[in-house]
Amino acid sequence: MSIEEMDLPERFGEPPERVAGAVRTLLGMGLLQKHDSSPGTLTVVSPDSAELNIVGPVTRRVAEMQGAVDQIRIELSGLADLYRKGIIHRLRQEGVETIRNLADVRARLEELAAGVKREVLTSQPGGARPEEVLGEAMVRTEAALARGVVMRTIYQHTAQFSQATLAFVEQMTAMGAEIRTIGDAFSRLIVFDREVAFIELWDAPQGAALVRDPSVVHFMVESFERAWVQASAFPLAVGRREAIAVSDAVKSDIIRMMIAGEDDKAIARRMGMSVRTCQRHINEIMTRIGARNRVQAGYLLRTLDLSGANGPFRAEG
Template structure:
């Protein structure tokens, strides 16, 4: 019997009656032998099984080169021998844990101090500073990036710069959702960009009006455009503000339409209807042409062309008259007002 290989040893269970009897016998008779025979009240098989169990618990120790003769060990010695391997492993683990603690504590404290030193809201005032920060935040993102980009078609150089970050994020398995305005559908460069990123796993939708320019990273950091400086940005790390902005994005996302890659007549009619509805709503609110154009993501000239056609179809003689008539219709516009134009998707 090899008593050095202990498998499934249950140290928590008490000694059985036969084990107590064999241990007592070994103490009184200076040992016990396998095959010695039965003890009073117990069979030989029960005795031999008890000897093996007691040897596993180090309460019996083999004597000589062949483990058939055993002597009783003190409970204290047995306890020390059984505990020593576990205590040795515990010391090794404690030493490894202490080394890991000593190695990582400076890293943890430095990172924590750096995070605490960061302002909850930080202003950036140049394009280079914004791009540098976006690149860093994108590299640190682990699971989600949300983007809303109003303004219609996006410039080719902006899309090229964004493509590098987007491809790297999607290759790492980061989920991406992007909102554009309906007017972005009619930009060849924007559509080409969307076609590439959607094949890589991104989701892109369009909406008419009513959303801000923002990028959110991992639901922790949100970057928005500075109100008085479109080239700058505001970095928001305050959890409540960031959470509020992300909630707004999710509500807009639920109202948006999937970005179409098939620009057929049906899609042009749909985009035209949506565009007219938003322009009419802004006209009723009394917004000026420049404001409507900016909010709709189109040039002022294109916006004025849409407004002129709307006024013509409702028989308005002025902007004030148009606002009055549109309020009178109260959403029940005649079909001629919202009928699509042949060039409805074109922006000058």
């Protein structure tokens, strides 16, 4: 349907200015169209057609904008993942420092030992310690003890039969250090002032993890204290009585691991002794209980419960 624009004021009884405004609005909405050949003639367009013409482009723009919003969200999500990983990495760097080079580990130990003010807690599994390692530790330990630092160390029972370790212990004890021994129920650890701790890297024994996280350090100190209570004073002279006691304690630990099904190499590693020495202890145990092989020994040990204080390997007076 077409209509002349100039006839509208009279047809609707409205002022020309108001009609002109309404026409402009309807033209903008697409409900009216002007003829190209006759600009004064207006064609009425159905609302459905107008909706397609008007809403279609808007819908496309909305879809484009929604796509842009989705893309921004994807990009921001990726950046958020990087941000979180960066935060975790930074926190880990602050809480745990990984040191893989032995020279760097020694340098950090020297640095922390020089600055320690109150206490050093050390646990050293592995039996006898190499003389060069004891020599390095001697310098750090003497300097700390001279400043009044409290030092407590746990070794394995087997360290008592090392002359180098015994000489080191005698000198450190004379200066005020406390040193005890235990079987295998501890890990390698050094804690300075209950604030920072060194532990071995599981995949690089020559390296170390330097831990500063207060909760983790507290857990390590508590573990050390539990082992300390169970440990025995390091005897400064290993006589017959002490040797028997140590041998019996070692055999009791070996029995416990035999009952658990550990093989000779695993037991030797945990007890800080050579495989040959471990096998000698195992043979003595098997002879004492009358076992012909390891299978029978395991059965008898479980049946007789020989790993306790009242077993046949207790020290005799």
